[in-house]
Amino acid sequence: MLEAKLSQPMLLKKIVDAIKNLVQDCNFDCNESGMALQAMDNSHVALVSMVLKTELFNRWRCDRNLALGINLTSLNKVLKSLQSDDLLSITAEDTPDVISFAFESTESDRFSQYDLKLMDIDQEHLGIPETDYAAVVKMPSSEFQRITKDLMQLSESVAIECTKEGIKFSCQGEIGSGSITLRQHKEVENPDNSVEITLSEPVSLTFSLKYLSNFTAATGLSSTVKLSLSNEVPLMVEYPLVDPNATESNSHLKFYLAPKIGDEE
Secondary structure: OEEEEEOOOHHHHHHHHHHOOOOOEEEEEEEOOEEEEEEEOOOOOEEEEEEEEHHHEEEEEEOOOEEEEEEHHHHHHHHOOOOOOEEEEEEEOOOOOEEEEEEEEOOOOOEEEEEEEOEOOOOOOOOOOOOOOOEEEEEEHHHHHHHHHHHOOOOOEEEEEEEOOEEEEEEEOOOOEEEEEEOOEOOOOOHHHOEEEEEOOOEEEEEEHHHHHHHHHHHHHOOEEEEEEOOOOOEEEEEEEOOOOOOOOOEEEEEEEOOEOOOOO
16 A cells, blocks of 8 residues: 655645646556656646655655556645645555545644545656756746746747856747846855856757746745756756755656747747
């Protein structure tokens, strides 16, 4: 059976909030190493990939591989009851019809339990190829959110250009044009505010701002975001999910977005 206690209970709530507008139904794949999901949006333009390793759980037991088919709108309704001071427990049988969520308050004697019906989702698991990206940019996640929000006022698309000078976001719409450039810089006192660029060759690609804006719903999960780009391949937007007691994390929420080609709108 599956028994799990998240060390950061609000993490799951924030993840579901971040992806529910992109994907509706998906399998949560559970095994001895943790929990993962992978799903595409209906238009097959964007892919979501999440990995929660066992280090993010106070308790993790999974006796056999389980694919738990869940409707994210329904899961979001259940998790709305989760309070910031609650302990979250997740359980499911070996051949489950439901998945159970228990919320136990650390501040009062309140205990809540919800059983969510599972779905049989026939979902193809896509092999994401390992890519040596030409440009990798690590930046504050709040800055990335602000850029997409500002440029959406002008256009539906954004050109992202990465050179040794920095990373430039530019757009052109009916009412005008705009551009925002971030140059590489390091902040010693607050490293999360740094902009780090690793570049092997210049990259210039155009993407839908609507999708990028959807991705930034994950801003609350991480203080930093990593953009990985290569010409003619999908952009990877990665939010690391870090255990507060660890310096690094193997857990993440990643979004992949196909670039626009030519005059495509």
